[in-house]
Amino acid sequence: MKHVANWSILGLTLVFLIGPFVIIILAGASAGQNLAFPPEGLSLKWYAKVFTIESFRASFLLSMELAIFGTLMALLLGVPAAYALNRYDIPGAETVRTVVAAPIIVPGIIVGLALLRYFVVPLNMTITLALFLAHTALVLPYAVRVVSSSMHNLRADMEEAAVLLGCTRFQAFIKVVLPNIRGGVLAAFILGFVTSFNQVPVSLFLSGPGVRTLPIDMLAYMEITFDPSVAALSALLAFMSLAIVFVAERLLGFSRYV
Template identity: 40%
Template sequence: MKARPIAAALAVLGYVVMLVPILFVVGGAFTAGSTLKFPPEGFSVRWFGEAVANESFSQALTSSLLLAVVSTALALAVGVPVALALHRGHIPGRSLLEGLFLSPLVIPELVIGLALYQQLMIGLKQTSFLALLVGHTVLLMPYAVRVTGASLALADQSLEEAARGLGSSPWHAFRTVTLPLLRPGVMSAGLLGFITSFNNVPLSLLLQSRDFGTLPVTMLDYIQQSYDPVIAAMSTLILAGTVVIAVIAERTVGFTKIFGGIN
């Protein structure tokens, strides 16, 4: 028995399962017909026009972008100082604290969503936007803490000590040595956070309201009612946007490094 052909066959099957459904979505988006079919009936971009003109989609897109940007910024603003304290300060119980900050990764997102729905929206009568913001920021905290922490852990602390030893003020040493060391970690955590928030379903599902709906959940609701080519067109537009994010990632820190953790 030869190992290589079997491995190659399994690998091909794996790529088919990962990528072919995405091609079906793109193919379906360009149909001229009125039902979602593959192969498409004729070629047309009219469904893209419908997707762009759809008011609930464009509103949801704005909401999703706003939520993703603000929650990513908040998670970084709160998470980077945490990473600094964990990696450069002398904090008792460091690994326990780190575990606490990573724990939103372990609790199922629906559980976090339902918890915030009950406590913030029903208990404290807060708006859906605030609950979503808290939920998404909590969800992104592990990335902010771990990814920026990783770039601090890799950097030699003696660089900062050398700057201090050479007479640099604490703030000057931070600005000229530590901050540049942090930059790739912050960039990676920012992109990861943005993508995670923008694509999130389980949290947004329970926390969104009629006034503030996110794009993935709005699409999910739409699919439940009818699955016509508008969803395929909208999906293709999201795919194009995601490719742009991937290119930005590749140009800055490296695409597989950020999203796969592969060096």
């Protein structure tokens, strides 16, 4: 009886987690003209239509650029920060960690409004630059935390041995530390990429006419059109994210870092 209850709970949990994906996939495969579930027949025409919508293509490219370059910038800032926090006795280190984590602790709506009100408008930033800086700030906490976890598992005496053998601190970092934490750095990049690409609240405040990320463009599209193409695109994005995480887990052991 106990086993039946356990399996029942597991089954309900899987339905709760996977059910929405199944609904979206089937809704996107509807043969009808309106977004509905159960679907009115099955067809792949809406999946094909996704690739013909110009605004989706443009916003997809913008989201890819923001996710890639924003994550790279976050790593450029986050890796040295993680190194310093793990290798040096910095006064107020816990305060620094809390400040760095603020973008993921504070609700995204507040972050977006604050950036818009106190940075974008007063400094007259372009929308693209504002989005880039915002996505970098949002990904930075993940870069610091994941790389810090990887740094914590690296023995400090390996680096000290390289210094004793004649390397400078920078050379020891490049030749010894970085190769040994590359798995954590790549895991941080993948986590940051997925987080940035799917980001909504902050992007909602900072997007503007002609410059919208893909999630924001999908919201705008649904305001004027209620066909299943948005469901089809949502399913494709879900598959893309799952594929990225699956490959990362197979190649890097992604779960060790997050």
